[in-house]
Amino acid sequence: MSMILAIEEIDTLKDHLASRQKLNRFWKKKRATITSKLRQEAEKYGDILFVNVTDVYRNLPAKLLQFHKWLYNHVNASHVLKTDDDCFVNIESVMSALGQMDRKNGGHIWWGSFRDQWLVEQWGKWSELTYTADVYPRFACGVGNVVSRDVHIWLGQNSNQLQTYQGEDVSMGIWMSAFNLNYIKDDRWKCDKNCSPDSLAIPELSPQEVRTMWSHKETCSDPCGCGG
Missing domain, CATH: 3.90.550 (Spore Coat Polysaccharide Biosynthesis Protein SpsA; Chain A)
Known part of the structure; x- marks a missing residue:
């Protein structure tokens, strides 16, 4: 079995790779927000x-x-x-x-x-x-x-x-x-x-x-x- 992979929209891929640091900061902030909300619920209801x-x-x-x-x-x-x-x-x-x-x-x-x-x-x-x-x-x-x-x-x-x-x-x-x-x-x-x-x-x-x-x-x- 052989496979050929074709990547389209190369410019979009390059833009995505160039924005990795920005995306990492976004996801770290999002994760911190979710963690904070989970801990608030755990403190309030004791259900986590x-x-x-x-x-x-x-x-x-x-x-x-x-x-x-x-x-x-x-x-x-x-x-x-x-x-x-x-x-x-x-x-x-x-x-x-x-x-x-x-x-x-x-x-x-x-x-x-x-x-x-x-x-x-x-x-x-x-x-x-x-x-x-x-x-x-x-x-x-x-x-x-x-x-x-x-x-x-x-x-x-x-x-x-x-x-x-x-x-x-x-x-x-x-x-x-x-x-x-x-x-x-x-x-x-x-x-x-x-x-x-x-x-x-x-x-x-x-x-x-x-x-x-x-x-x-x-x-x-x-x-x-x-x-x-």
Whole structure:
């Protein structure tokens, strides 16, 4: 296989390269502003944990492990839910379902909407640099998934020894592949933006869309909308 790369608009590229210092100053200022706002929220609401990880995509598995490690050392959690910051999570419905789930299934629980036989990508953002198989073990899509206490404890205790891979969701699948897990598949954890009244979580939302869904949930118990 051979490739030919053609770069168009050379003058634009040269202008971009010439402005690197200016862009670096802009992004440093932007990063400082975001950090300041996050710390203000953390001080006001106590709802953010800062871990010692550079916050870029490739470090998400390490970030997840650091969270489990901190939680294991500081909080006696019965379950741990992972979600993304662009998701609406129906906390009320999740909590209601958890009680029923424990009575039926006991421990070693991983509850989510799972992807099976997912091909390992070799190129682009999701290219896998470490895992050598052709497909990943079963893993939960990132909108939201819950592990029981025993699974969380194992992650917290072994966080310094676990190998990280290209994303936190596939990494969890690889880590869990050696675990005798009770997989609870539940398509109410939406892997796309297809909302339904019984959704436990919905991904890929703007901040305003999340607020709107909360408003609908509070008004008529349906995050998708309240009709006429």
